[in-house]
């Protein structure tokens with residue numbers, strides 16, 4: 692894909708320069724489109740396969756207010772069948788980045804370069820979202836309590852066998868023997 696050879700977009704892209712908004716003064720806002728249709732690093736331990744949406748940054752007296760909904764996708768493990776699947780979810784952001792930094796007003800702040808780093812906030816929100824139950828599909832049957840096999844596979848195999856039987860294509864070999872005996 693890219694010329695970076697790394698196969699993902701660096702988390703530095705989640706830093707936004709807000710110096711212009713600080714100068715414009717309270718009440719001013721700007722919409723920032725977030726369109727990462729490919730793998731992006733959020734933190735060393737978290738990568739997303741896509742991240743899209745719009746954020747509105749508003750200059751307030753306390754700093755920069757970040758609001759908006761971002762949709763992300765990444766590989767997850769199904770809670771029921773333990774197979775990997777592509778999970779999609781939304782995170783709603785509404786967070787103040789204090790300026791000047793003020794631990795009482797917010798754990799997040801605008802740094803000395805006039806930038807806000809969305810990565811730690813995003814990581815927090817994605818982990819909360821991921822802590823909810825994840826299933827590969829609503830009707831996932833999970834693993835068999837007796838055999839530990841994936842019941843989805845068994846159901847599919849059964850469905851295929853039923854389909855063949857319906858079409859009369861394959862005669863059960865045992866029935867075939869019976870037929871010859873009857874002759």
Ligand SMILES: [Zn+2]
Pocket residue numbers: 769770771772773774826827828831832833
């Ligand atoms: Zn599953």
